[in-house]
Amino acid sequence: MKISVIGCGYLGAVHAAAMAQLGHEVIGVDVDASRIEALAAGQAPFFEPGFPEILRAALDSGKLRFALAPASEELADVDVHFIAVGTPQSEDGKAANLTYVNSAVDMVLKALPSSDTAAEAGRPVIVGKSTVPVGTASALAPRIEAAGATLLWNPEFLREGFAVADTLHPDRLVYGLPQDAERAKTGAAALERVYAPLLAEGIPLIKTSYPTAELVKVAANSFLATKISFINAMAELCEATGGDVTELATAIGYDERIGNKFLKAGIGFGGGCLPKDIRAFQARAEELGVESAVSFLRDVDAINQRRRDRVVAQAIKIFDRKIENAKITVLGAAFKPNSDDIRDSPALEVALRLADAGAQVTITDPEALPGVATRYPQLITEADVLTALTGSDLVLLLTEWAEFVNIDPVQATELVGTARIIDGRNALDPCIWQGAGWSYAGLGR
Ligand SMILES: NC(=O)c1ccc[n+]([C@@H]2O[C@H](COP(=O)([O-])OP(=O)(O)OC[C@H]3O[C@@H](n4cnc5c(N)ncnc54)[C@H](O)[C@@H]3O)[C@@H](O)[C@H]2O)c1
Numbered sequence: 335m336k337i338s339v340i341g342c343g344y345l346g347a348v349h350a351a352a353m354a355q356l357g358h359e360v361i362g363v364d365v366d367a368s369r370i371e372a373l374a375a376g377q378a379p380f381f382e383p384g385f386p387e388i389l390r391a392a393l394d395s396g397k398l399r400f401a402l403a404p405a406s407e408e409l410a411d412v413d414v415h416f417i418a419v420g421t422p423q424s425e426d427g428k429a430a431n432l433t434y435v436n437s438a439v440d441m442v443l444k445a446l447p448s449s450d451t452a453a454e455a456g457r458p459v460i461v462g463k464s465t466v467p468v469g470t471a472s473a474l475a476p477r478i479e480a481a482g483a484t485l486l487w488n489p490e491f492l493r494e495g496f497a498v499a500d501t502l503h504p505d506r507l508v509y510g511l512p513q514d515a516e517r518a519k520t521g522a523a524a525l526e527r528v529y530a531p532l533l534a535e536g537i538p539l540i541k542t543s544y545p546t547a548e549l550v551k552v553a554a555n556s557f558l559a560t561k562i563s564f565i566n567a568m569a570e571l572c573e574a575t576g577g578d579v580t581e582l583a584t585a586i587g588y589d590e591r592i593g594n595k596f597l598k599a600g601i602g603f604g605g606g607c608l609p610k611d612i613r614a615f616q617a618r619a620e621e622l623g624v625e626s627a628v629s630f631l632r633d634v635d636a637i638n639q640r641r642r643d644r645v646v647a648q649a650i651k652i653f654d655r656k657i658e659n660a661k662i663t664v665l666g667a668a669f670k671p672n673s674d675d676i677r678d679s680p681a682l683e684v685a686l687r688l689a690d691a692g693a694q695v696t697i698t699d700p701e702a703l704p705g706v707a708t709r710y711p712q713l714i715t716e717a718d719v720l721t722a723l724t725g726s727d728l729v730l731l732l733t734e735w736a737e738f739v740n741i742d743p744v745q746a747t748e749l750v751g752t753a754r755i756i757d758g759r760n761a762l763d764p765c766i767w768q769g770a771g772w773s774y775a776g777l778g779r
């Protein structure tokens with residue numbers, strides 16, 4: 335099939351290469367010229383394990399190409415257009431900014447051939463993958479149908495760091511379909527052809543309405559965020575009582591109804607998804623007059639923000655408030671390991687707040703430093719972790735990359751000025767670090 339992917343960021347670029355790997359003829363389109371140039375040359379514009387390999391294989395096979403928006407000619411004879419542009423938090427509130435979705439849809443509609451036959455068949459199909467407020471698909475559909483196309487919403491659940499595997503082997507596929515039965519049938523059939531190899535694997539498929547599909551996505555992210563904030567709330571209780579949240583998490587996680595995933599207490603969640611999605615959900619619920627149904631998300635967000643405050647306060651307290659010019663080393667800038675994404679990164683925010691307080695902060699990260707160095711000159715960036723540790727008065731482990739978790743505390747003792755560490759991800763063994771002469775503080779343990 336001929337497929338387009340509009341928006342080639344963390345989601346779209348991987349989706350485009352993955353669809354080419356499934357055997358489709360794919361055109362990736364973006365408004366960012368440097369991004370298109372890099373992708374067309376086989377260079378991944380961001381760090382995502384396994385992506386460079388599938389990108390190059392797809393380009394070599396001739397199945398994948400990239401074009402700068404509006405790419406009207408390239409889009410004219412496409413069967414399925416995937417919309418994968420960003421839906422960031424608005425600058426002036428919690429709601430999602432839908433500007434990019436609207437312009438991507440406009441661009442596709444302008445490129446469509448105005449043939450009556452296409453209109454009658456209800457094709458091509460436009461498939462929303464971006465995370466949007468419930469009601470977006472219903473609002474877009476009339477315009478799309480009037481242009482002779484059909485709209486489906488097919489939310490994406492990939493995790494950064496596992497994007498390739500999650501795209502090619504997702505836990506489930508969700509199709510939000512139009513109300514009109516004929517349109518729904520044609521649209522679903524087109525998407526079933528796109529995903530045929532996945533469906534043949536037995537991946538569960540849920541066919542539902544637009545609003546349910548949109549809600550599934552934000553409900554899933556809200557649940558995950560709530561789980562993390564729940565365990566971080568328990569960390570606060572452990573801090574007040576001398577409990578150990580890591581042992582508590584292990585113990586409750588043995589109950590299969592609870593499960594042991596997403597129960598890692600620490601400095602909380604960040605990234606380009608969970609924080610903005612729980613806020614957009616609250617804003618949309620408010621518009622719909624059902625704000626109280628998700629008012630708990632305000633607490634989820636507040637608990638999450640408090641973890642960042644807590645670790646900043648912990649660091650300042652260590653220096654007895656005399657933090658000016660203290661040499662602090664922050665291990666990690668990305669919002670999580672195996673990603674270079676610094677959007678709403680808890681690690682980066684803590685580093686910046688300590689620098690604001692007057693500390694001399696050196697930050698290291700295996701992949702995220704280029705984005706930090708260009709935007710945050712107040713931080714010292716150091717690629718070599720051992721150099722970053724040298725002469726440090728306090729080390730903070732804030733993103734649990736394997737290379738940080740595997741640091742030899744005995745070797746590190748020789749490098750630092752004072753052997754003091756705050757483990758913001760509870761990722762280290764306190765006994766081993768204390769045994770090597772470190773003063774160790776976790777979060778909630
Ligand atoms: N990143 C993830 O892990 C992930 C997972 C699931 C869902 N999502 C959702 O997917 C969407 C995209 O997220 P992302 O992380 O890939 O964002 P991103 O910022 O990495 O990428 C968005 C891309 O869209 C491009 N773009 C903007 N307007 C455009 C237009 N009119 N035409 C063509 N390209 C345009 C931008 O230049 C950018 O390259 C968001 O709604 C997000 O919530 C993301």
Ligand SMILES: O=c1ccn([C@@H]2O[C@H](COP(=O)(O)OP(=O)(O)O[C@H]3O[C@H](CO)[C@@H](O)[C@H](O)[C@H]3O)[C@@H](O)[C@H]2O)c(=O)[nH]1
Nearest residue numbers: 490491492493494562596597598602603604605607669670
């Ligand atoms: O027990 C845990 C698990 C995660 N985190 C943090 O939570 C954040 C988000 O982690 P994760 O969910 O793995 O990352 P994302 O790549 O942002 O993926 C989420 O957001 C995507 C975009 O919507 C969804 O597609 C995914 O299903 C959803 O997991 C990160 O800062 C993690 O450090 C914790 O603090 N404790």
